[in-house]
Amino acid sequence: MKTLYIDINNNPVQNTDEILCVSDNGTLQNAFFYELGCSIISKSGINVPKAQLISGFNLPENADAYAKIVSQWENLKNILFGSDVEGEFNVHLPKEYMSWLGNHSNQDYRAVCRNNNYDCTQEHSITIDIAEFYNDWVDGGLKIERILRDNNDIEQVVFNDHTVTKQSHIIKSICEQFNVSFLPYEMWKERPAVVEQSPMEEPLLKYPSDQWNNIYSEISHFEDGLAKVKAKEYVIFGGSNNKLLKERPYGVNKYGFINENGEEIIPCVFDEIVETSVDRIYAIINNVEFVLNNKGEIMALSNDSNDRKIIYEEPITINGENFCLFSKRLRNNKYGIKDKDGHLIVPCCFEHIEFVDSEHFLVYIGDCPNEGPYNCCYILNRNRKILNRLPISYEPFHFCEGLSVIQQNHPSERNNYNYIDIKGNIVIEGGWRQAGHFNNGIALVRKHGSSKQPYYEIDKTGNPINR
Incomplete structure (x- = not known):
């Protein structure tokens, strides 16, 4: 049952x-x-x-x-x-x-x-x-x-x-x-x-066919069970009051693919789809061209060569599982991840990779700036599938216990630190002057106002912890 x-x-x-x-x-x-x-x-x-x-x-x-x-x-x-x-x-x-x-x-x-x-x-x-x-x-x-x-x-x-x-x-x-x-x-x-x-992949978005024109500004013909679509700025899910179902603040006019059941097999995160075949899709994000399979899983860069030598390796343990972060030199250094037996988990396609947990990774696509704003950050799952793009932040993302600090306004404006989850949703809205990473469910923050405001601890609901 x-x-x-x-x-x-x-x-x-x-x-x-x-x-x-x-x-x-x-x-x-x-x-x-x-x-x-x-x-x-x-x-x-x-x-x-x-x-x-x-x-x-x-x-x-x-x-x-x-x-x-x-x-x-x-x-x-x-x-x-x-x-x-x-x-x-x-x-x-x-x-x-x-x-x-x-x-x-x-x-x-x-x-x-x-x-x-x-x-x-x-x-x-x-x-x-x-x-x-x-x-x-x-x-x-x-x-x-x-x-x-x-x-x-x-x-x-x-x-x-x-x-x-x-x-x-x-x-x-x-x-x-x-x-x-x-x-x-x-x-x-x-x-x-x-x-x-535990952190899991978000279920596929699924919409009835009579709502597709409300959801997508472009829908191609179906080939091999998939149709290329271009997402509108927001999604309307019908009904008498046309309630807003899902905002796409970071996926406006982006491309993806749906199947005949209306499921987004490939989320709308790509700037351009340049070519499709029976088992290959060539898609671009931030001027980087990827080769995908028909499930949306990233196979390689379109200009990659498997014979490039590994120039860097670093062992990493996450939640008791052993991984290896490695790098190859392409146009510039690209990073990927292997498991303890050397099997490829994340192909060597990204300017920067951080672990969110053992199932999700934070990846940078395109030019990786040395300082904010950071607007090229995406969440990739262990199936090599890009789930979503993160909002722009002036503070580098670093996920601890499923949450990351985000600074959405210019540092000169202050009082703008909040916390997001891996879907990019602001889940703790504090507007703090400063905010630290979570450790054992506790983070150290500092109130807005003068620089003399003291630091205090909060829990994952944003409430102060009284000791």
Whole structure:
């Protein structure tokens, strides 16, 4: 029996033939913080990290007032997973919070209060539309209904939160619509096979044929089961409200291939497709021409020669597995990776390679700058397939425990350090002045403001760690 496991409490499990785990890249509480932050900013015109407007208040001296905000989230969660998801919910921000916001060391935070004419000496109420929050999370965040449509072999659904019961609106809706059963979490927890999820390749994007023209600006004829496509700036997934399904901020007007089922066999990351044959595709990224097979796996550079000598080798151990990073001299040095037995894992095609984990690699394609901005960074999996391009950063990427610091603005602007995952999504939005790498789930960061601000520790949700 195949199970859809829906992670809303940052406790994922391993995807297997029997389990499909869907996570919201954090916790539903973070979505609540983000919604609150958007409402607080309102029409002020100030651009500051939304969720950090709330999570940044979680300091030892604010413990009691912060707990008042979080307790209201528990009340809202009970409504979201109740039988009725209509109406409005008022969140009361204590006067301690308003004073913190109005007297913050960051002038942008203070401007939020000033531009909205908030009285920062009094409690303030924020109204959340329950149905809108629910729909944004279910349809926009987890895409539960789309997943059930695309996986018709799923027979049961489980949420990893005891609040979700058989009487919940979401359970009634999906069970009736997709003929699946509901499994309470306490019954699921008895399963001995539940393990932490390891980094895995993102499932193939898949779209119905009647949506292709909304998704791609060019679609060629199918040959040998594949059609070349050119991605639009964004994807629309139909429905009465034409909800935004997936943004492509780093894949605008890029080429890839779909099969006749609408699956992106080769993700849209290539600048140009110059030639195709029965078993070979020649594709260009940043003026570098690769030879791919019809699965999108990189075989070699088009101008490579297998008889070039290896000029550099370095043994590396990742998660207990031994590898060898090696280099050959082509137009300039290119790097690849072999396993401990000398079998090729990553062909010698890249200006620079770093390990994300034993299954994913950070590769630089094209000219590799000595300093930022870095705009030629991609994630490659162990099957030699480019999964996605990373956003531009003025700080070199270095993934530790699945996350990397990113600096998206020029260093002179400061206060712009966040964290991304391997898909390029910002998963911790802090806007810090400085930020370090994660080690054992902890990173050292420094607040925005003057250079005299102290460093402090955060966890992987971006919340400060109190010791």
